[in-house]
Amino acid sequence: MTMLGDRERLSYIASQAADARLNVELETEGMTLNIGPQHPATHGTLRIICRLDGEQVVWAEPSAGYMHRGYEKLTEVRTFPQVTSLVNRIDWLGSFANEVPFILAAEKLMDIEAPPRAQHIRTILFELSRIANVSLFLGDLGVQLGAITPVFMAFRDREYVLNLIEGATGGRFHPNFDRIGGLKDDVPKGWIDETRSVMKKLRTFCDEIEDLLFGNEIFQSRTRGIGVIPKDVALQYGLSGANLRASGVEYDLRRDQKIAMAWDKIDFKVWTHPDGDSFARCWIRLQETREATLIVEKLLDTLPAGPVMAKVPRIIKVPEGEAWVSTENPLGEMGYYVISKGDLGPFRVKIRSASFNNISIVPWLLRGVYVPDVITILASLYFILGDIDR
């Protein structure tokens, strides 16, 4: 620059300025897109703030809490038996599965165990609520990707499962059926045969969905290779359930831990998929629905006789102590950390819900994808808003 005369220097600066101006003019301005809180793709009130460059997401962050209902705090002013009616509403599609880990934690503190028949029926209802939950996912998946028909098939066949849950518990959505020390009632007469026939129908439904949706070329091109989560990233973000197994990690709490449930009495397959993409996550859920129908049938075959309630005092006081129990819920690992001070109600309850951890990977996963793939990824991660916000 020092060698140049004033004229050259001025023209150089002018040309630099012109270049800069050109760059500013050509550079497209980013756009911030708020997906949510009210948006058809978020199953409720999740808000995802996306910074877009064209249709590409450069930065995304989920903003949860629009549906926070304060269940952890509310449990502190309830007695132990009353808590089940609250935690029912965390994952509202698989309600019964929410009750079980809390009841197991309370039983652990009181050092009692439900009788074998109660454990069996608990496990059956647990798997039924898994089917009710995941079959809705399989239908909703189509809607998110633009196929409007599968959702009606899902609702049609989910109805049978809800009828079964209603038949046994009296509540379709919120059974409130699990008790400390066992179950409220035995299953009604004829329920077992009915369950067997419904499980056959559900397997037909799984076949239909596999043909119609998973075999569709457009569906495959929309989901394969989209939102790939490698094994180590999945573990680091604390994913659980089908999202983790789709990344190739063989981890299923039904098989891997010893709790007072009937899963260890039977054999079942834990499905994994090496890919870790959206297709793998959906495929794992489909296989698990089918596997769950088989589990229910096997459990019905080995259903023992006996009482469904252990001896528990009329007024339940849980002794002082702390307990952590988690189970493999439809959405992933769900656990309760219960602290009791020996009162009628818990002193403090920490709820570890699966969806909250599962969506923590969203900022990492959404970086660099296109807006249509945001929907695919959110649908395949499968969260329920009540389960995120509690």
Next chain:
Amino acid sequence: MLLALDLPYWAQSLLRVLGGLVAVLLPAGTIVYVFLFKMMSFMQSRLGPMEAGPYGSMQLFAEVGKWLQKEDIMPEKADHSIFRIAPLIVLASTFLLVVVVPFGPDAWFTNFETGVFYALAVSSVSVLGILIAGWSSANKYSLLGGLRAAGQLIAYELPMVLAVVGVVIQAGTMNMQQIVVAQNAGEIFGWNGLGNPYILTQFIGFGVFMIAVQAELTQAPFDMPIAESELVSGYMTEYSGFRFLIFFIAEFATAGVFALIASVLFLGGWGVPFSWFGWHSIGEVSNWMNVVGPLIMFSKMMGLVFLIMWIRFSYPRFREDQLQRFAWKVLIPVSLVNIMLTAVLKVVF
């Protein structure tokens, strides 16, 4: 001359205007009721509307009544005049399109020498309406939807034109009426029992044309511009009440009109094979075809719209880049090969 009656010019013009309204609105209403309300419901194991009128047949009128009495909502930052015009432009393109469709030997609106060319040209007017609807709504979802729609409609315009070129080469004319006559007076290797509907020779063109129509109508699997699960409703997000109604009518009326054009180009239009009644040219065709012709057109339209809707209700949607790739890398080469084959065979036979 219309219906071979000796009417004054103003009466003929009035009849044409009323006929145009019928030709656009009647198919639109029928398609919405038969396919959108009923067929879709039966495919999804439900009944659809059952309360309004016998078997829910008055549902559409109830819906129109509801839309008409809704408040006219407009976003504060929207470009108001443009926002008002956009749905009208989209509907106008439908009316412009139906103008060249012949419904019978004398039942036409205009007998245009370059009818095919004109139809393909005015069908792209709706892009303009959609784009300005997306832009003027002052909504990010609308903007994304409008831009996607513009890209998609322009991309699929080309295979549509190329698919029609095969028909034009085979018929040797761009006049829609003469294309109909050429098909019905034609013969297949000397046998004239069926005429020569061009779907038999131009099946590749027909396939490409129907796929392009599906994309032009932004219906699944090409409904990325609307994509209700991600863009809420695309360019229509901010429209409600009667403005939405206009978009809605335009969508289904355009489906009907494109099906009419496809039936003219590939299925023999209003005609029956002329050999059935011993006709040889358009001059010999009986007058009653002016009444029967529209009915034949209507049934062919319903058949084609059934195809369009069947696919719409069954498939998930393509991503934007996938559908662009499909248009440029599959449909356009295929239709170019089709044109080449048609030209070669035309010279050979």
